[in-house]
Amino acid sequence: MNDRVFGVFTLLLTFFYIFSAYIVEESFISDHIGPKTYPYIVSFFLIASSLFLIFKPDIKPKWPEFRKIIEILMTAVILIMYAIFLPVIGFVFSTFFASSFISWRLGAKLSSAYTAGLIISVTIFILFRKILGLSLATGPFGF
């Protein structure tokens, strides 16, 4: 049954995709088949397989309880916030918060989660920034 829902979703997505391909503004000069043909070919197979899912769905998967789904979404939000705040408050602080949060949600006690977060953020910073010279985000304090 869930396959049906997903099939309908991919079908709608495909229509959006076809529309997006349709509105591509071609320049005067182009290769022979242009930038639209290939997305149309892919769309054909997308529609076919979506329809297949709608008409011949597999059995329903086992979903986790509602509370878990909320938790997963929360984690996703935290990780997105992490991505946004990384260049703003710097690598060490943001990594500290994000990794502590994940550690906590995976069952560590708050205190050990904070310790883990601290160790992870500082170690990664030293290893990748100081030793390997990778460019990580630098916040107002330079780390």
Add this chain to the structure above:
Amino acid sequence: MFKFISKITLVLSLFLFSTVTSFSFEPNNTKCIAPANAGGGWDFTCRAVGKALQDLSIINGSLEVTNMAGGGGGKAFAEVVNKRGSDDSLIVAASAATATRLAQGAYPGNSMDQVKWVGTIGADYGVIAVAGDSDVVTLGELLENLKTKPKKWVIGGGSAVGGWDHLKVLMAAKEYGISNVRKIKYVSFDGGGDAVTQLLAGNVQIFTGDVSEIKGFVDAGDIKIIAVLSPKRLPGDFSKFYTAKEQGVNVVGANWRGFYVPKGMSDDAYNFWAGAIKKMYDTPQWKKTMAKNGLAPLDLSGKAFEAFVANSVASIQTISKQIGIIK
């Protein structure tokens, strides 16, 4: 008493302030943005120059390289214009591709006068070549073939349709007098190496690209250079090849490499950077780096470079309009 102290403080702070401002720009914590992923040409520009500047002690400490990929350089351009408009210690790697995209409006809402242009560190000149066993010898013959049999003569290059490699041939074709350049078939490959392989395989008949891309193949005799798109003959091994100009087709295609800086950079800092690049360019060490990496001489800095970029943006715009890539 209190008044006296505050007066002293005022005088002192004024004095301090004036000494601070009279100091010229100190190149500390210098940064270079490479507007692409690690490993590409812009990344090379930042890193090679950073190493040279540090070795020559022109800057204090190292030049910190940040990769900021996105939009073919457009993301970094927007970032510099919008967020780091007055950063004195920042330079950004650029090349002919930057100018091409600016000219064709591929950085939405941005134009070349939103930044200052500092200087070049060399250029990679364009070449037009055919397979080693081809009958074509001169540029005239080649362009005549394109004119009369455009279906049979397919061009391959590393840039997209309408990109720099494509434009170079079209400019030559236009100069030769081919009016409908849109009939010319161009196939875009993933870089010059790929295009050369397809030339050797016979899937395309003409190659357009840069000197550094085909150095190895020419030495091996696999491909034949028909014309070099430089103003003068190139130095070294390439001096035996005729320029397009010598063959009566007045086209120059220089894929320059250089830097721009934020518009709001102080004049001191701008002069420092322009001077630093120039100083570095003049050292024998840099000449060696250039030779190693297939860069030919192109020495422009400060106002001269600004004018050069403006000029090339304008000419790319003209040809792009004529061809119909932009409206």
Add this chain to the structure above:
Amino acid sequence: METLNFLIDGFRVALTLENFTLALIGCILGTIFGALPGLGPANGVAILIPLSFSLGLSPASSMILLASVYYGAMYGGRISSILLNIPGDEPAMMTCLDGYPMTKQGRAGEALTLTGLASFFGAMFATIGLVLLAPQLVKVALLFGPVEYFALFVMAFATLGGVASKNQAKTVLASCLGLGIATIGVDHQTGVPRMSYEIIELYDGIDFLVVIVGLFAVSEVFVFIENTNLKKLNEEKKIIIGNIIPKLKIVKKIVPAMFRGTFLGFLSGILPGAGASLGSFVAYTFEKKISNKNDTFGKGDERGVAAPEAGNNAAAGGALVPMLALGVPGSGTTAVLLAMLMTLDVTPGPLLFKQNPDVVWGLIAALFIGNIVLLILNIPLVKYFSKILLIPSKYLMPVVAMISFVGIYGISGSSFDLIIMVMFGLLGWLLRKLDIPLVPIIMGVILGEHMESNLRRAMTIHDGDWFMLISSNVSIVIWTITFVGFILPFFLRKNIKLTIKKLHK
């Protein structure tokens, strides 16, 4: 004979103390990079490029360091595939399929040893192949034009049918999702923006690393959170490595699988654009086709880990052939290595073997030495490497997540990429729930652009005549293999099943 002399000279270069130390460091780092999910050979090599720059290493030394990392990552990728069911890097995807079931049966040690052997076998033969083939390659590469490449990529997707999922429609759907994602961004042929909705970050398209790390590493964090039961925390399960010395009988059993895997892997490695993932993929599929008589594959069959590991290591070696001989990278990692060579003043191409023999032969010798070092690191010492993964998940997963972020951010410096990565993490979690395979998505994203570009190149060259796609001998052979070997059996199998059913009635 000449080759042998060159090779001896190469060993002289590679066996200097400095270069040998670099090879050793490279092998260890590579194994770790490979083992840690999210960090793969491409990241590892990309991260080390600035390092070898700042250390001022010579071209030969840099290449030795980076190639050791490259080979090391190919070995390391299997460790987390087997122990955690998370591919350490993208070519190790196929090793999960039978490796993780072996771990569940308490045979992780055996699986690691067997894959170590298979990796060594594959890499060794591929390196020998590299020595023999690279100088000859110019001619072979010339057989492949846009028409042939397009046929090749279609075949790559046709081979997906059997492996990825029980439901073929889901495999097709997943492949097309990947192919669709690959079309986002400025069109490589014409330079017009496509599917990017005026969002400047989308102009360059979605980097396949972002998709891979999102789908595999980040989604894993969500899976772990879903499965964490706070009440039962004390019963955290330890991974049991078990006996690391397999029975001779089993080693004998996997030898043919290693041979087949090596051969297929090497072939797919040589083809530019295909790379190690295709190598392990084809090796596994093929092995399953011919050896899965008692339906043991996917349930911990030793041949199911040996074939793809031999395949991906052989492909890694194979991918160096077009990179060195033609300057055409065979995979993402070799593309990074290629860029490195260029910046080091070495022009890859037909003349490389003449102009920079020290670099090429030093590199090849280093690969031989690195391989032996890696065998030693990866069989007796594998326990220590797997310790990295034995950290409890509440501490390991934040590290995995954060290093995934670091790897992506370090390359592109883009918050936007990270956000997209998290989205793919969520999508990956959802798709796993729905039993939609992730591998075809990745394949689609990686191969999509090449597939489209070659189709369009072919059409431009042949003025839009679609029948020209089956014009050359090579393309006809590939299309025939695709239909007879992969698409036809799909329909036949149904018929056979129906026939059997009828007979039973």
